[in-house]
Amino acid sequence: MSNEHYAIEMLHITKRFPGIVANDDITLQLKPGEIHALLGENGAGKSTLMSVLFGLYQPEEGIIKKDGVEVTIRNPNDATALHIGMVHQHFKLVECFSVLDNIILGIEPTKAGFLRKAEAREKVMALSEKYGLHVDPDALIEDITVGMQQRTEILKMLYRDNEILIFDEPTAVLTPQEIDELMEIMRGLAREGKSILFISHKLNEIMSVADRCSVLRKGKYIGTVEVANTTKEELSRMMVGRDVEFVVHKDPAQPTDVVLDVEDITVASKMHSNNAVKNVSFKVRRGEIVCIAGIDGNGQTELVYGLTGLEPLKSGKVIMNGEDITKAPIRKRSVMGMSHIPEDRHKHGLVLDYPLEYNLVLQRYFEPEFTKCGFLRKANIRSYAERLIEQYDVRSGQGPITMARSMSGGNQQKAIVAREIDKNPELLIAVQPTRGLDVGAIEYIHKQIVAHRDSGKAVLLVSLELEEVMSLSDRILVMYEGEIVGELDPKTTTVEELGLYMAGAKRMEVQ
């Protein structure tokens, strides 16, 4: 194999951070024109490895070769000069600039320092035509969808004539349709001879689009396999280090008393003048998992805002355990036993510039266990945080004192889940609880949710992932354009039927 030609090779890369070896002797070889997946759990070191390749970090050991020649990449400029480009997980786009300005930023065509946008525009239009990446070059980034922002990032790489394209978890932020489009775009790019590194922990996507797959686990290199000769099960075993169950095992639900009673609620929308939630009523009982299914943007977000008190209701009533909480403040709802795993973990889930331990007691710091005479009991907070970190396997560089901002997205999510479930709430409202997580963590969180139900508590789940909806819920309510258009039993319904309700093609009268 020594005479095999590789577009890029990363040989024996080791990168250490304070308290953690992020990459431990990792080797990755990318062939020209292939789509090579890099698979690993949250915090396995995928992003670090790519940052090394892109020149954002310098490795302590190891070398990088391009077309068989050793190269040094000290900063993104070096990477660009070697025609390596990257779509970062969090887009690097200036929001108040136009698409065109973002694409040319850094390598602007100029004459005596003055921008020559007409020239740039021609090249961008030609590229977008060639690869089917349709964007309006004059639209501002803040006005376009996430999918279009991602296309802007791809165009940015193509505009720089990059040959090696790195996609860092590109599908995490996309809708299912956008994911399909992206897969098509990636195949097109590979056909044109570009080499693609595709970082993901979503096995289905890797199986569908990648040629080969390299697996990392806890900073170590596990192996590289041909995707055609492997299975989802094998990949997940390599990634997690044990067998993973894709099916959630649970006993039939035995619902008892009503915990949450939602009566005819309406919530205004921030986006348009129509109401986002229109006269919705439903009940959630002890011992059952009720799932709100629907395509993103059909009022699920606003419904949860209304229930949790983040937004006021326009009309209707919310009753929890017999008490009217329609106008209750958020603290009261929380103390009464409502937990909320929010959709946007950065906006509503964490104080990013607080250490992990403070984030873990955000809703409980005032309890006697954590406060005495108005002063925080730091020792108790520390030991509580350490217990949660241990129990829920939250990985971070420095344990309880790690800043939340410096943690990987998956571990931030685990921290929130730990905090919310550990409160042992009467009602758990979980919005996309497994978003951005790998299979091992998803399995764990699903088990926690089922266990919570089995302990006689109520769970309201909001999810966009059909698989999750089907496997986890005891009862499915489908939301379409702000209304509940169907109530389905996951044991008797099919994904296809659910899809028809979600698309608004079918509806039933729900009391």
Next chain:
Amino acid sequence: MVLLLQYTLIFAAVLLLVALGGCFTEHSGVINIGLEGIMVMGALGGALVMRFLPYDASAATLATRFGMFGLVALASVAVGMLYSLLLAVASINFKADQTIVGTAMNLLGTAAATVIVKSMNTAANPDDHSSEIQYGGPKSAFISKFGTFELNWFVILAAVLLVVSIIVLYKTRFGLRLRACGEHPQAADSVGINVFKMRYAGVLISGFLGGLGGITYITVGVSLWKFENGVAGFGFLALAVMIFGAWDPIKIAGAAILFGLFRALGNVHAGIPFLASMEIPPAVYNMLPYIVSLIVLAFTSKKSRAPKAEGIPYDKGQR
């Protein structure tokens, strides 16, 4: 009325220059509260040139007048830029809190200028403890008279620099990169732009424009300037103009003229029969620009969108 126009133009020019300076700094991602201090230091630089350079107003030709104007401007710019380096070093290299650095610069600016001028005066004449610099003669070098209307050349310079600023910010590579650093420095870094250099540039430009604003402001005086007065809060007024102008040079120009007009009323209200007849105490007119800025900002600052990353020291490691 001529006097009102004359004063409006000169005050507007001051506010415009300084606010544009702030605008460049903030577009690069650094908050510049220290404009007031930069103005005082720039003014000191220019005033010293006028004080010590030999200049005979009666024998002046256009060439010597231009020379004087150029040297005064150059001195103000140089001292202003030098002083602004304080902000750059502290907030960019040492990642200090930009608001606190700026406040310190304001306190230091007026104080240092007063001490320097006083010790200079005392050294020349042991009985002189004033903080004044006389510049009556040299000042006439850059004043053109049209009847009773006096046109200060700095007004023209300000207008030219407005056009230059618009072009630099929106039509050049430098401007695009500068603004990217103030909005999303991580994005700028990822495409190979040196965020530190751009922020240095942003701060130094504010030293350049702030210094010019300072010298322009003190030439409003007849023949001398007391440095213990500093620049009477014009640096802060310029900040208000910048915010009201939404960090956009054209809107800033509009705001500067509006604020300049209110400030000019304080100087000339006695000469306008209608206003004089109302017998409002002069203090009220002097308060006007500040009161107007309070009211205007209370209503507009919420809508006005500041560069997103301003005030946050750039840290490569942050996600």
